[in-house]
Amino acid sequence: MKYALLIYEDEATYGAEDSAEMQAIVGQHGAFVGELGTAFSSGAGLCRSESATTVRQASAGTGRTVHDGPFAEGREQLGGFYIVDAPDLDAAIAWARKLPMAGRGAVEIRPLMTDDA
Numbered sequence: 001m002k003y004a005l006l007i008y009e010d011e012a013t014y015g016a017e018d019s020a021e022m023q024a025i026v027g028q029h030g031a032f033v034g035e036l037g038t039a040f041s042s043g044a045g046l047c048r049s050e051s052a053t054t055v056r057q058a059s060a061g062t063g064r065t066v067h068d069g070p071f072a073e074g075r076e077q078l079g080g081f082y083i084v085d086a087p088d089l090d091a092a093i094a095w096a097r098k099l100p101m102a103g104r105g106a107v108e109i110r111p112l113m114t115d116d117a
Contacts (some may be wrong), residue, residue: 002041002085002112003092010078011048021102028100029080034082038097043082076105083112102116 014022026045033040052065082099086092089109096107 002083004110004112005084005096005099006078006108007080007099008108009101010075010084010103011077011079013103025100025102032100034040039084039086041083041085045080045098046078049077
């Protein structure tokens with residue numbers, strides 16, 4: 001089964017994209033992908049949240065609006081994701097526990113929909 005590992009952290013932890021902190025965490029993610037081996041399906045880091053655009057439906061049937069920014073609640077932003085192939089949720093949790101993170105944050109694990117779901 002394929003699972004999305006969604007990485008939420010405070011992006012201010014990293015500083016500038018060319019900072020030593022950012023370069024260190026990028027290296028750690030490279031090592032993590034190597035450890036995943038054949039369980040790795042895909043993944044990507046995301047540009048900073050200030051580059052986001054959000055389409056929001058205010059309420060049923062009233063149309064949609066477009067906003068600059070992510071409009072996320074809280075201090076953590078979605079910073080990237082991995083798609084992993086794991087035999088079960090326990091295995092996906094084991095991979096999520098190994099994900100490199102610079103500071104406090106969370107990894108949300110969600111199964112991907114399948115054609116028969």
